[in-house]
């Protein structure tokens with residue numbers, strides 16, 4: 001998987017139990033993976049249609065670095081599905097923890113907001 005993006009957990013990102021707020025984490029994953037998909041498919045008018053199997057496996061705390069990894073696993077006619085893994089990496093202790101593993105689907109839209117069959121004419125270049 002490619003390293004897609006990283007975030008330092010700061011005090012403003014915490015809930016009142018001093019763990020990373022889950023909604024913040026989902027927003028980092030969704031935004032990072034959407035940009036990753038846009039770059040890979042060379043198309044930017046996409047929307048998130050689903051995030052599957054979102055399970056928060058361990059908490060993240062202030063000072064942890066959240067590293068978000070991803071890869072494209074499937075394309076359809078208008079949709080692209082990515083697999084993502086978010087881990088915590090504490091730079092002082094080196095301790096790693098898995099936070100979320102999920103599959104996210106994005107749909108390409110046309111100018112009227114309807115699904116656009118981008119993958120009829122586009123194949124993701126192999127590295």
Ligand SMILES: CC(C)(COP(=O)(O)OP(=O)(O)OC[C@H]1O[C@@H](n2cnc3c(N)ncnc32)[C@H](O)[C@@H]1OP(=O)(O)O)[C@@H](O)C(=O)NCCC(=O)NCCS
Pocket residue numbers: 047048049050075076077078079080105107113114115
């Ligand atoms: C995404 C959206 C345009 C799909 O519209 P739709 O009428 O359901 O379209 P279709 O049923 O023709 O499906 C279009 C594609 O989406 C895929 N899709 C639809 N629902 C899906 C789901 N729950 N999970 C994964 N893929 C899905 C279909 O498989 C299809 O893929 P393909 O073209 O590669 O075969 C529409 O649901 C939408 O606008 N949703 C809101 C998106 C949004 O606002 N996201 C931000 C949320 S905060």
